[in-house]
Amino acid sequence: MTINKVMVIGAGQMGAGIAQVFAQSGLQVMLNDLKQEALDKGLAGIEKRLKRAMEKGKMTEEDQQSTLQNLSGSTALEDASDCDFVIEAVVENMDVKEKVFKSLDEITPSHAILATNTSSLPITEIAAATSRPSQVIGMHFMNPVPVMKLVEIIRAIQTSDETYQAIEDLAKKLEKTPVEVEDFPGFVSNRILMPMINEAIYTVHEGVATPEDVDTVMKLGMNHPMGPLTLADFIGLDTCLYIMEVLHEGFGDSKYRPCPLLRKYVKAGWLGKKSGRGFYSYE
Ligand code: CAA
Ligand code: NAD
Numbered sequence: 001m002t003i004n005k006v007m008v009i010g011a012g013q014m015g016a017g018i019a020q021v022f023a024q025s026g027l028q029v030m031l032n033d034l035k036q037e038a039l040d041k042g043l044a045g046i047e048k049r050l051k052r053a054m055e056k057g058k059m060t061e062e063d064q065q066s067t068l069q070n071l072s073g074s075t076a077l078e079d080a081s082d083c084d085f086v087i088e089a090v091v092e093n094m095d096v097k098e099k100v101f102k103s104l105d106e107i108t109p110s111h112a113i114l115a116t117n118t119s120s121l122p123i124t125e126i127a128a129a130t131s132r133p134s135q136v137i138g139m140h141f142m143n144p145v146p147v148m149k150l151v152e153i154i155r156a157i158q159t160s161d162e163t164y165q166a167i168e169d170l171a172k173k174l175e176k177t178p179v180e181v182e183d184f185p186g187f188v189s190n191r192i193l194m195p196m197i198n199e200a201i202y203t204v205h206e207g208v209a210t211p212e213d214v215d216t217v218m219k220l221g222m223n224h225p226m227g228p229l230t231l232a233d234f235i236g237l238d239t240c241l242y243i244m245e246v247l248h249e250g251f252g253d254s255k256y257r258p259c260p261l262l263r264k265y266v267k268a269g270w271l272g273k274k275s276g277r278g279f280y281s282y283e
Contacts, residue, residue, distance in 0.1 A: 003166065005084050005085075006027050006028065006029045007030045007079065007086045007087075008087055008088075011038045011039045012090075013144075015089035015090075016031065020145065022070075022174065024063075029071055030073070032076075077103050083108055084111065085113050085170070087115040087139055088100050097126055101116075101126055101136070102129050105131055114130065114132070116137075117138075117140055119186070120185055120186045120243040120246040120250075123183045124156040124158065124183050126156070127159065137163050138152070138183070139154075139171070142189070149177045151177070152188060153168060155182070155183060184250070194240060197231065197232045198256075200228035200232070230280065232272060232278065233272030233278035237272045240262060241262050241266045
């Protein structure tokens with residue numbers, strides 16, 4: 001199938017990055033958010049990043065202009081009525097995602113593929129909320145989307161081969177490297193990454209070392225580009241907690257229990273970089 005017109009739902013850090021890479025690859029993209037303020041922030045972030053790339057000589061002015069022309073904003077889901085492909089990057093919560101998919105199922109043309117950027121939630125359950133489960137799939141980008149090469153593609157049990165192939169082709173068009181993954185909690189990426197982050201939080205919680213020292217150990221000792229607590233702040237502590245809860249519930253194994261300190265930070269509204277405070281301060 002041919003994908004020309006795309007909607008990205010949720011203009012937060014992931015949605016804005018996803019919209020940017022789609023627009024850069026020549027597709028018509030509408031970025032959608034419930035809140036006008038979030039939409040404006042998402043679009044302004046894209047413009048800023050494109051301008052910086054141009055100033056660094058990594059993008060021509062012509063490419064910057066055509067990317068911007070491919071982009072538009074929306075605060076109404078009904079705008080997806082002529083889209084061939086919709087990808088959702090709203091909050092990591094099953095109830096919210098199911099509502100979005102039920103609405104999209106009613107609004108979008110019958111040929112449209114509906115994808116989720118969920119970090120951990122079951123794609124099979126999201127697909128079952130629609131009347132077109134064979135056209136539902138997980139397309140999991142990594143943060144920051146314009147930089148990271150990986151896309152995990154997760155099949156729901158109902159996903160058709162045609163849908164899978166269309167999304168693999170799409171990932172390649174975006175110059176990403178797709179990896180096919182079965183629908184299990186946390187897929188591959190977060191099943192491995194999140195327990196490491198959670199363990200780093202336990203290390204701080206138990207007074208073994210400060211956040212700075214934990215990060216230094218992992219950066220200089222293991223050559224990670226960011227320490228796990230800097231990375232947790234970057235991802236968002238709310239998202240980290242939701243993912244740990246999905247792993248804990250999905251596997252029923254106490255090795256995945258979220259650290260109480262992570263819960264406490266999220267309850268305090270200390271969500272990391274996006275809220276100005278997490279393990280570090282960003283004021
Ligand atoms: N958005 C877009 N681009 C960004 C960016 C952002 N937030 N932050 C940095 N960049 C770009 C910069 O513009 C720069 O691009 P150019 O080379 O084209 O100029 C490039 O990234 C390198 O940036 P910097 O030199 O400023 O910084 P750096 O070398 O420290 O790299 C980083 C920054 C790429 C984020 C690096 O620290 C890194 O790889 N961190 C780990 C990221 C990671 O693990 N991501 C996965 C998170 S888990 C996930 O996404 C799954 C999930 O479900 C939670
Ligand atoms: P975020 O909090 O930065 O952004 C979410 C955005 O969605 C907000 O702007 C919010 O206003 C909007 N929104 C909420 N409900 C909506 C609705 N019904 N309709 C339209 N917009 C709505 O979150 P994020 O970090 O971008 O994460 C989004 C999704 O991507 C989550 O499922 C998360 O698990 C996943 N993800 C996150 C990362 C990461 O590193 N943060 C990486 C990969 C995947």
